[in-house]
Amino acid sequence: MQPEQPRVAIVSGAAGTVGAACARMLAQRGYRLALHYARRADAAEQVADACRALGAECLTVAGDLTSDADCRGVVESAFARWGRVDALANCAGTTVFLPMARIDEADDEAFLQVFQVNALGPFKMSRAAARRMEADSAIVNVSSIAGENGRGSSFAYVASKAALNALTLSLARSLAPKVRVNAVLPGMIDGRWMREGLGEASFERVRQDFSSLSALEKICQPEDIAQAIVWLLEPGSVVTGQLIRVDAGYTLGRDRNQSS
Numbered sequence: 001m002q003p004e005q006p007r008v009a010i011v012s013g014a015a016g017t018v019g020a021a022c023a024r025m026l027a028q029r030g031y032r033l034a035l036h037y038a039r040r041a042d043a044a045e046q047v048a049d050a051c052r053a054l055g056a057e058c059l060t061v062a063g064d065l066t067s068d069a070d071c072r073g074v075v076e077s078a079f080a081r082w083g084r085v086d087a088l089a090n091c092a093g094t095t096v097f098l099p100m101a102r103i104d105e106a107d108d109e110a111f112l113q114v115f116q117v118n119a120l121g122p123f124k125m126s127r128a129a130a131r132r133m134e135a136d137s138a139i140v141n142v143s144s145i146a147g148e149n150g151r152g153s154s155f156a157y158v159a160s161k162a163a164l165n166a167l168t169l170s171l172a173r174s175l176a177p178k179v180r181v182n183a184v185l186p187g188m189i190d191g192r193w194m195r196e197g198l199g200e201a202s203f204e205r206v207r208q209d210f211s212s213l214s215a216l217e218k219i220c221q222p223e224d225i226a227q228a229i230v231w232l233l234e235p236g237s238v239v240t241g242q243l244i245r246v247d248a249g250y251t252l253g254r255d256r257n258q259s260s
Contacts, residue, residue, distance in 0.1 A: 006057075008082045009233065010074060012036040012065065012125055013092025015043035017191035018142060021226035022089050023047050027056035029230065034078035035060045036092065057082075065092055065121030066113075068128075075128040085132040087233040088139045090122040095157040097197045103155070111156040118160035119167060126171055126181070133179050136235045141168050141183040142225065145247050148185065153197065161185075165243050172241035180240035184228045187247025188219040215249025224248075 009026050013019040014035035023033055024047070033056055037044035041062065048058040061077045063070035078085055094117045096110045122141050129139065146152030147161030165183060172181040188194065188210045195203045211218050228246045232239060245251055 005082075005084065006030050006032050007086040007235070008032045008034070008078055008084050009087035009089065010034045010036065010078050010085060010125075010129060011089045011091055012074070012121070013038075013090075013142075014047050014060075015040040016091060016093075017222040018186070018189065018225050018229075019089070019091035020047045020050075021222040022091055022229050023051050024054065025223075025226050025230045026087075026089075026233070027051035027054040027058075029234075030056070031087070032057045032078075032082050033059075034074065034081070036063055036065075036074050038062070038064060038092065065125065066116040068124050071121070071124040072128045074125070075132055079132045084134070085129055086134075086137050086235070088125060088129040089229050089233060090125055090139065090141045091229075092121060093118050093142065095153045095197070098154040098156075100151075100155060106155055111159075114154070114156035115160045115163070118157070119163040122164060123167055123171075126175075130175050130179055135178050137178065138180045138182075138233045138235075138237070139171065139175070140229045140232045141181070142229065143168070143183045143185045143243065145185045145187050145245055145251055148243075148245075149251070168243060169241055176240060180232075180237060182232045182239060182242045182244065184225060184232070185243055185245045185247065186220055186225045187214070187245070187250040189222060189225065190219055191222050210250060211248075213250060213253060214247070215252045215254050217254070218248050220246060220248055 009031045015037040044060045143164045144161040147165045152158045168183040
């Protein structure tokens with residue numbers, strides 16, 4: 001009997017904080033990894049090196065997620081290398097930081113760019129991966145609670161994540177029973193993206209506000225989100241079509257009357 005081959009996972013946006021954390025966790029579980037990046041080649045290679053140090057086989061693949069040809073190229077690179085694709089973590093994302101009170105400043109071109117990366121990109125990646133996936137494969141989309149509560153870094157971001165939530169449900173139906181599709185909906189994450197986008201002073205103010213309203217009185221770390229992603233990608237699960245909040249209890253809220 002031939003030994004079972006390691007599972008192969010594709011991580012889009014692997015140079016980002018959540019993508020990198022997800023890649024490292026998958027490496028620890030013995031996955032072979034195709035790590036996608038858009039522009040930050042050096043950061044992607046650093047993630048790959050960290051995964052190799054954990055014993056994983058890795059390759060890095062550049063691609064524009066708004067391009068169908070590039071999305072297919074990422075998937076085909078993994079398939080050509082290892083002959084299978086078992087898991088896809090759609091971790092790539094973007095935004096523009098524009099307070100919603102400044103609605104007249106919302107730019108059409110920027111709106112469409114955010115939407116293309118955050119909603120159309122995961123669709124194209126999922127469609128490309130599904131062609132190579134066999135039974136007991138899985139896709140996880142990294143969405144946001146912004147897609148449910150309508151609050152976020154910009155109108156474009158909120159709309160794109162709401163679309164991704166709906167897309168997750170449609171993909172779960174259309175790709176069943178072979179492929180499971182779920183989404184993880186993070187709350188505020190402590191990472192480079194938020195710190196650089198908001199600036200340190202604003203980040204700290206938002207962090208305190210978010211923590212004060214969350215049941216667990218804190219915000220999420222990239223590893224918190226990665227843990228949920230990896231759990232949903234593991235074989236043998238019967239979970240599909242779910243939008244799973246990982247937000248430190250922000251949506252739940254705190255009981256102000258509870259004694260400490």
